[in-house]
Amino acid sequence: QVQLVESGGGLVQPGGSLRLSCAASRTIFSIYTMGWYRQAPGKQRELVATITSGGRLNYADSVKGRFTISRDNAKNTVYLQMNSLKPEDTAVYYCEATVGTGPPDYWGQGTQVTVSS
Secondary structure, three states, rough: OOOEEEEEOEOOOOOEEEEEEEEEEEEOOOEEEEEEEEOOOOOOOOOEEEEEEOOEEOOOOOOOOOEEEEEHHHHHHEEEEOOOOOOOOOOEEOOOOOOOOOOOOEOOOOOEEEEOO
């Protein structure tokens, strides 16, 4: 079993930056992919970004060029650096971990990101 704990959410003005962190409860070396999803009120949960154990990246078109995902296997942690934030980025952000190539196996509890002036 893997437990994921997110941190780093909050309130930020448009154009600002935030960095989210997700700490896993055990080594994530064997986990194929880690990533971030988000869910805005009244909308379905959507993929934001993922990173495989080999470092292959995948981003939603809406965040390309603004968000950067990275992982530190020594610290069992994945990060999401979010720059040039827009009000439409407002959502609860969830960390996920996937063993294999199917849908996510583990989820964090979520962290709120609000972009507003």
